[in-house]
Amino acid sequence: MSVSTMQPNLDQLAGLTGVRAGALTRWQETGWPHSRVEQWRFTRLASLEKMDLRPASAAAVTGTAAISADLPKNAAILSFSNGVLDVADLAVLPVGVKASFLNENDTALAALAASVPASHPVSDLSLAVMTSGLHLEIAGKVDVPIILAFTGDDNGVSSHPVVSVKLADGASAVLAEWHQSAVGLSAPLMAIEVGDKARLDYAKVQHDSAQSAHLAATGLTLGEGSVFEGFQISVGGQLARLETHVTLSGENADCTLSAIYLGRANQHHDITTNMSHAKGHCLSNQIIRGVLDDSARGVFQGKVHVAPDAQKTDGQQMSRALLLSRKAEADAKPELEIYADDVLCAHGATVGELDETQLFYLTSRGIDRDTARGMLISAFLDDAIDSISHLGLAAMLRPVTTAWMTTSNHSEAGDQ
Amino acid sequence: MVATQETIDTLEEVTGKYKYGFVTDIESDKAPKGLNEDIIRFISAKKDEPQWMLDWRLKAFATWQKMETPDWAKLDIEPIDYQDIHYYAAPKSSEGPESLDEVDPELLKTYAKLGIPLDEQKILAGVVAVDAVFDSVSVATTFRGELAKVGVIFCPISEAIRDYPDLVKKYIGSVVPVADNYFSALNSAVFTDGSFVYIPKGVRCPMELSTYFRINEANTGQFERTLIIAEDEAYVSYLEGCTAPQRDENQLHAAVVELVAMDDAEIKYSTVQNWYPGDENGLGGIYNFVTKRGACRGDRSKISWTQVETGSAITWKYPSCILQGKDSVGEFYSVALTNNLQQADTGTKMIHIGEGSRSTIISKGISAGRSQNCYRGLVRIQPGAENARNFTQCDSLLVGDKCGAHTVPYIVSRNPSAKIEHEATTSRISEDQLFYCQQRGISTEDSVSLIVNGFCKEVMKELPMEFAVEAQKLIGISLEGSVG
Numbered sequence: 001m002s003v004s005t006m007q008p009n010l011d012q013l014a015g016l017t018g019v020r021a022g023a024l025t026r027w028q029e030t031g032w033p034h035s036r037v038e039q040w041r042f043t044r045l046a047s048l049e050k051m052d053l054r055p056a057s058a059a060a061v062t063g064t065a066a067i068s069a070d071l072p073k074n075a076a077i078l079s080f081s082n083g084v085l086d087v088a089d090l091a092v093l094p095v096g097v098k099a100s101f102l103n104e105n106d107t108a109l110a111a112l113a114a115s116v117p118a119s120h121p122v123s124d125l126s127l128a129v130m131t132s133g134l135h136l137e138i139a140g141k142v143d144v145p146i147i148l149a150f151t152g153d154d155n156g157v158s159s160h161p162v163v164s165v166k167l168a169d170g171a172s173a174v175l176a177e178w179h180q181s182a183v184g185l186s187a188p189l190m191a192i193e194v195g196d197k198a199r200l201d202y203a204k205v206q207h208d209s210a211q212s213a214h215l216a217a218t219g220l221t222l223g224e225g226s227v228f229e230g231f232q233i234s235v236g237g238q239l240a241r242l243e244t245h246v247t248l249s250g251e252n253a254d255c256t257l258s259a260i261y262l263g264r265a266n267q268h269h270d271i272t273t274n275m276s277h278a279k280g281h282c283l284s285n286q287i288i289r290g291v292l293d294d295s296a297r298g299v300f301q302g303k304v305h306v307a308p309d310a311q312k313t314d315g316q317q318m319s320r321a322l323l324l325s326r327k328a329e330a331d332a333k334p335e336l337e338i339y340a341d342d343v344l345c346a347h348g349a350t351v352g353e354l355d356e357t358q359l360f361y362l363t364s365r366g367i368d369r370d371t372a373r374g375m376l377i378s379a380f381l382d383d384a385i386d387s388i389s390h391l392g393l394a395a396m397l398r399p400v401t402t403a404w405m406t407t408s409n410h411s412e413a414g415d416q
Numbered sequence: 417m418v419a420t421q422e423t424i425d426t427l428e429e430v431t432g433k434y435k436y437g438f439v440t441d442i443e444s445d446k447a448p449k450g451l452n453e454d455i456i457r458f459i460s461a462k463k464d465e466p467q468w469m470l471d472w473r474l475k476a477f478a479t480w481q482k483m484e485t486p487d488w489a490k491l492d493i494e495p496i497d498y499q500d501i502h503y504y505a506a507p508k509s510s511e512g513p514e515s516l517d518e519v520d521p522e523l524l525k526t527y528a529k530l531g532i533p534l535d536e537q538k539i540l541a542g543v544v545a546v547d548a549v550f551d552s553v554s555v556a557t558t559f560r561g562e563l564a565k566v567g568v569i570f571c572p573i574s575e576a577i578r579d580y581p582d583l584v585k586k587y588i589g590s591v592v593p594v595a596d597n598y599f600s601a602l603n604s605a606v607f608t609d610g611s612f613v614y615i616p617k618g619v620r621c622p623m624e625l626s627t628y629f630r631i632n633e634a635n636t637g638q639f640e641r642t643l644i645i646a647e648d649e650a651y652v653s654y655l656e657g658c659t660a661p662q663r664d665e666n667q668l669h670a671a672v673v674e675l676v677a678m679d680d681a682e683i684k685y686s687t688v689q690n691w692y693p694g695d696e697n698g699l700g701g702i703y704n705f706v707t708k709r710g711a712c713r714g715d716r717s718k719i720s721w722t723q724v725e726t727g728s729a730i731t732w733k734y735p736s737c738i739l740q741g742k743d744s745v746g747e748f749y750s751v752a753l754t755n756n757l758q759q760a761d762t763g764t765k766m767i768h769i770g771e772g773s774r775s776t777i778i779s780k781g782i783s784a785g786r787s788q789n790c791y792r793g794l795v796r797i798q799p800g801a802e803n804a805r806n807f808t809q810c811d812s813l814l815v816g817d818k819c820g821a822h823t824v825p826y827i828v829s830r831n832p833s834a835k836i837e838h839e840a841t842t843s844r845i846s847e848d849q850l851f852y853c854q855q856r857g858i859s860t861e862d863s864v865s866l867i868v869n870g871f872c873k874e875v876m877k878e879l880p881m882e883f884a885v886e887a888q889k890l891i892g893i894s895l896e897g898s899v900g
Contacts, residue, residue, distance in 0.1 A: 038488060308817065323832035326799070336823040338842050341814035345842040349825070351797075353832040 016128065018106040019113050023127035032121055042299040042331045043241050043270045045121075048213055053184045055129040056082035056157040067149050067180045069205070070399050072392035075145040075176075078134070082152040082183060083159030085132035093136075094144035096171070102133025102162060109133070112164045115191040115219035117245045117274070122217040126160040126189040133162045138173045145174040145392055150188065152181035155211060162189045169195040169223065174390060175202050179236070182209035186237075188216050196223040196250060200230075201390040205400055207236040210265070214240040220257075224250025224279075231388050232259040233400050234269045241270035241299075248275075248282040248310075258287040258384050262404045263296030263328070270299040275317075277310040280340070288319035289384045291377055292328035303335040304347065310340050317347040322354065322380055374405055434692055437662025440526040440632050444551065447504035449635065453477065456605055459504050459552075463574040463608075466581060476594045476604035483598045489732055489761040490790040490822055494666070496703065501668060503606045505551040505633040519556050526550070526630065530659060545570055547627045551636055552608035559623065568621050568652075569614040573641050576612035583614060587645055591674035591711045591738070599670040599705040599732075603639050607672065610640035615650035615681075624653050624880055629669075631660035631691070631702070637668035644674070646681035648714060653684040655883060658727070660692045664700045666729060667692075671706045679714030679741070684722070688883055690890060691727035696785070698757030701729025708735035712744035712770070720747040721764065722878040724887040726894045729758060734792065736765035739773035739801075746775040749875040751887070753894050754787030754819070763793035763825075768801035768834065777808040780872050782891075783819035790822040797834040804834040812842040813871055815864065865892040 016024055032049055033040040059081035071077065076093055079086045090099045102108050109127070112135075116123045136146070152159050159181060167173055179186060186208055194200050208214050214237040222228055234240050246255055261269035275284045290298040304315040321330035334347040354376050362372035381401050388394040447458050456477055460470040485496075507520055527548055545559035547570065554572030563570050569580065577584050594604045611627045631638045646652055660667065669691060675683050685708075694701025704727075710719035721735040737746030748764040766775035775795065783789040791810045812821035823840045845867050853863035869876070869888055876884050 311817075321829070323829065326832060328832065329828070329830045331829070332825075332827040332838075334823075334825060334838070334840070336812070336840060336842055337820070338812070338814065338822065339820045341817045341819070341844040343814075343842060343844070347823070347838075347840050349827055349838040350836060351827060351829040352835040 019109040020128055023113065023124040026119065027121065027124040027128055030121065039272070039301070042301070042333070043239070043268065047239065048185065051184055052156070053158045054156060056084065056152070056154065056159045056183065057131055058082065059084040059086065060151070060153040067151060067178055069178050070396050071147055071178070072145045072396060075147045077147045077149050080132065080148065080150045080161045082154060082157060083131050083161040085134055085161070093146070094142055096138060096140040096142040097146065098137040100135045102135050102164065103130070105135070108135050108164065112162070112191040115193065115221050116189055117217045117219060117243060120217050120243070122187045122215045122243070123189060126162055126187045126217070130160045130162040130189070136163070136165045137168065138166065138171050139168040140171055142171070142173045145176060148177045150177065150179045150181055150186065152183035152186070155182060155184045157183050158185035158187060159183045160187050160189065164191040166193045167195050167198040167200055170197050171195060172199040174392065175200060176393060176396065177204040178207070179205065179214065180207045181212060183212060185213045185215065190216070190218040192218070193221045194223055194226040194228055197225045198223065199227040201393055202228065202230040203393040203397055204232045204242070205397065206232070206234045206240055206242060207400065208240070209236065210238060212237045216242045218244040220244060220246045222246065222248050222250065222253040222255055225252045226250065226254070228255045228257070229389060230257045231393065231397060232271065233397055234259070234261040234271065235400060235404055237267065239268045241272060243272040245274040246276060246284070248277050248279060248284065251279045251281045253279070254283045256285045256387065258387060260381055260384055260401065261290045261298050262401065263291070263298055264293040265296065266294070267296045269296070270301070272301040274303045274305065275315060276305045276307070277313045277315060278307045280309060280311040280313060282310070282313055284315045286317040287384045287387060289381055290321040290330060291324065291381065292321065292330060293324040295325070295327040297329045297331070299331045301333045301335070302347070303337060304345055306338045306340050306343050306345065308339040311342040313340065313343040313345065315343070315345040319349045320380070321351045322377065323351065324353070378405055434662055436530060436659035436690065437692060438529070439661040440522055442520065442522045442632070443508045444633055445506050445508050446502045446633065446636070449502055450499045451501070451503060451606065455503050459606060459608060462504060463577070465577055468585065469577050473605050476601055479595050480598070480601035480605055483595070483601055485598055489792070490788065490824070491730055491732060491759050491761050493703070493730060496668060500635070502633065502636040503639070504608055505636045506553040507550055523550060527628065530628070530630065545623050545625050547572060547611045549609050549627060549629045549640060551631060551633050551638065554609045562622070566619055566622060567616040568619060569612065570625055571612055573610045573612040573643060580612070580614070583645065584612070584643065587643055587674065587676055591676060591709050592672050592707050597707060600672050600707045603641060603670050603672040603707070607639045607641035610642040610671070613644040613652060613654065615646045615652045617647040618649045620650070621652040624655055626655040626657070629656070629658040631667060631669065634663060635665065637670065640671040642671070642673040644683055644685070645676045646678065646683050648679040648681060650681045653880060654686070655880060656685070656687045657690070659690050660702055662692050662700065666701060666703050668703050669705070673706070673708040675710030675719055677710065677712050677714060677717035677719050680716045681714055682718040683710060684720045685710070685735070686879055686883055687723040688887055688890065689723065689725045689727050689731070693727045693758050694729040694756065696756045698729065701758070702727065703730045704728035704733065706733040708733065709738065710736070710746070711738045712741045712746060714744070715742040716744065717741045718745040720878070722749045722875065723751070724875070724879070724890065725750070725752040725760060725762060726890050731760040731762050733762045734764055736767070737775065738767045738769065739775065740769045741773070742770045743772040744770050745773070748777045748779070749878045750779045751782070751872045751875045751891070752780070752789055753782045753891055754784065754789045755894050756785040756787060758787040760788070761790045761792055763791045765794040766796070766806060768797045768804040768806070771800065771802040772804065773801055774805045777806070777810070778874050779810040780875055781810070781812040781821055782815065782868060782871070783812070783821045784815040786818045788820045788822070790824060792824045794826040795828070795836055795838070797829045797831050797836065799830045801831050802833050804831065806836045808838040810840040811871070813868065814842065814844045
């Protein structure tokens with residue numbers, strides 16, 4: 001097993017104990033996955049292995065860079081620079097949200113480690129080298145959206161923010177991650193636990209710089225009767241993988257986890273989800289849309305797992321990719337693994353280009369071809385975005401796709 | 417009153433016993449257990465093979481030794497001891513029978529019992545020509561004269577190696593290379609018999625061709641090799657059936673089937689796989705590791721795979737199409753049924769290379785008992801496959817709450833003009849459907865059989881008529897005792 005040159009600074013890590021020491025050992029044994037590991041079949045990390053990166057240990061000297069998001073007006077923003085939390089921001093947290101640090105709390109760390117994807121390179125590495133481990137406890141109804149804003153400026157470092165969020169039973173909250181870093185590698189590790197009858201509206205935007213790699217691992221646990229409505233957009237970075245593992249651990253939980261990826265130039269976007277129905281009577285729904293231009297490549301891997309006792313499960317998944325250029329590639333691997341008999345599970349996947357008949361329809365009405373293409377692409381994406389019910393988050397996400405569209409080269413020059 | 421044979425048969429059918437579990441008591445000629453270069457030389461000598469074939473086998477053996485057993489399938493397999501198997505077993509009397517009269521009557525009886533008539537007189541003329549493979553040798557091939565009149569070659573592959581070396585040399589290993597996978601390399605080293613079919617240009621094969629594989633000897637493996645070539649504008653429909661005795665030990669079956677279709681040619685390949693599946697506790701049964709692949713080399717060529725998989729303890733099988741020709745067509749229709757502790761990991765690969773190539777995949781998985789049933793498939797569109805089209809539908813049905821149904825499709829598209837659609841569903845037989853049937857006086861078991869047959873209809877209708885009836889019965893039998 002070749003281990004990357006991107007070795008964590010071992011001196012800095014001397015004396016690690018407990019959960020983090022275990023994670024470090026696992027990382028040292030396995031390193032980045034090689035090309036024959038099934039889960040990484042479509043996303044190769046060879047380029048990452050060649051990079052000489054140091055895990056960041058301090059915030060960027062230039063201070064927190066501004067992010068260019070249309071954030072909800074009343075939002076409470078927690079800033080991370082190079083993966084390091086600006087502690088002063090904790091003062092803005094609304095009533096009902098309690099913050100603490102993970103680094104010194106092995107019990108909280110163990111809970112986090114149990115929730116995030118297991119034996120995963122990002123989980124293990126980020127746990128081991130994490131700089132700011134933040135834990136948020138949310139109780140009651142919190143209307144103020146909490147935004148985690150990630151920036152960074154050093155392409156020689158990797159950033160490893162680790163955040164765990166726990167919604168108490170019956171709580172409700174709005175949480176968003178906005179990533180706009182220019183570091184070599186962003187490897188955020190998130191663990192979210194939604195208590196019984198709690199509700200979380202969640203969004204993530206991956207808008208890192210064009211040279212960055214972004215490897216995210218998120219673990220999500222849903223309690224009985226809870227509701228999770230999540231949406232992810234991957235638009236930045238050179239190589240990006242947004243991996244989310246969901247466990248529906250109580251009955252009647254309802255999980256929506258949709259995503260859009262937008263690729264151009266030689267970008268590589270990977271959306272990987274693992275939806276595990278551990279208990280019966282739960283609902284999961286995923287709508288995935290991808291648009292790929294130039295030589296971009298898009299990957300969607302989605303697994304729906306239904307445990308033996310999870311009867312009356314309803315698991316739905318639909319992924320569609322649109323190829324705008326001759327050199328673009330779309331890969332999909334939707335997977336069903338079902339051990340209960342009274343379930344309704346379905347997945348669908350399509351890959352294709354814009355419908356020539358629809359284009360003709362629009363151009364025959366005097367709309368020029370480029371505009372017509374733009375309209376069709378935007379309609380294709382709206383299909384997914386329209387499902388977001390939190391207006392503040394929808395207002396934050398919509399401009400991301402619009403901006404991508406307006407800077408897109410809709411002309412068909414690349415087609416020939 | 418003494419029960420009539422009919423009553424006994426019906427009883428056997430409804431009790432869901434494996435009907436083909438008997439052993440034919442016949443003296444046989446076996447190679448010693450184990451796998452090494454000498455065994456390969458022994459097989460080659462037994463088959464009276466030319467030097468080039470032996471060299472090819474030895475090279476394959478060297479390749480196999482360097483390979484590792486694949487572990488990516490969703491199968492739980494006890495390690496196989498490749499040295500504990502007889503790689504060659506043949507009924508003693510069967511060496512080169514000139515006509516059916518010289519075939520051991522015991523063998524003829526065996527095939528009659530299996531429902532495979534080898535006596536041409538007894539078959540309505542021009543229905544099905546049969547190549548009967550018993551352990552490691554082909555014991556009879558019917559209607560060869562009739563077929564020769566139109567230029568169709570239908571014979572055991574061991575004979576083809578001697579009589580048509582140029583054809584065999586040209587095509588063997590050209591669709592499934594030796595090093596394609598662990599089991600194809602093993603098969604290339606030790607294959608014993610199978611069928612060879614050559615349909616010359618412009619010929620529509622006048623009858624269905626069929627090979628019936630029977631494993632009889634204990635502790636043997638069967639390694640069949642089939643090669644079918646359809647020249648320009650040729651057409652052939654080929655059927656394959658398989659059974660084995662009921663034993664407590666697992667037996668290995670590792671086959672390689674290669675199909676080649678040239679311009680405007682069409683090959684239809686149907687399988688009803690009914691190897692012994694093991695008992696209700698998972699004891700015994702055949703390990704079925706099969707590499708089946710067709711190359712649509714010519715423009716507008718078509719290869720269609722239809723399979724009904726009800727047997728085997730373990731099934732590892734992915735009949736595939738390489739769609740090289742312009743506007744070539746690949747089809748895969750499959751029903752895989754698992755019960756008790758059976759495990760099946762089966763599906764297809766459609767590799768689109770040619771412009772305008774089209775493929776259709778219809779897969780129906782039915783799991784009952786404590787079995788695991790997995791569909792695994794790949795649709796790959798290469799950059800040159802302009803306007804390629806794929807439609808995939810995988811449905812799974814679960815009968816009982818101890819089994820598993822899995823779907824693992826891979827989709828890779830590298831051409832924007834290609835259109836790929838995949839859909840999959842998993843559900844169970846609904847109470848409403850059962851109630852509807854039952855209130856009309858249909859018993860629970862018959863209702864299940866009816867609903868399951870409806871679920872499989874799209875695949876069943878692709879089977880040649882003789883097989884369709886057989887397959888429907890098989891599905892009914894395999895599901896016995898799985899409900900209630």
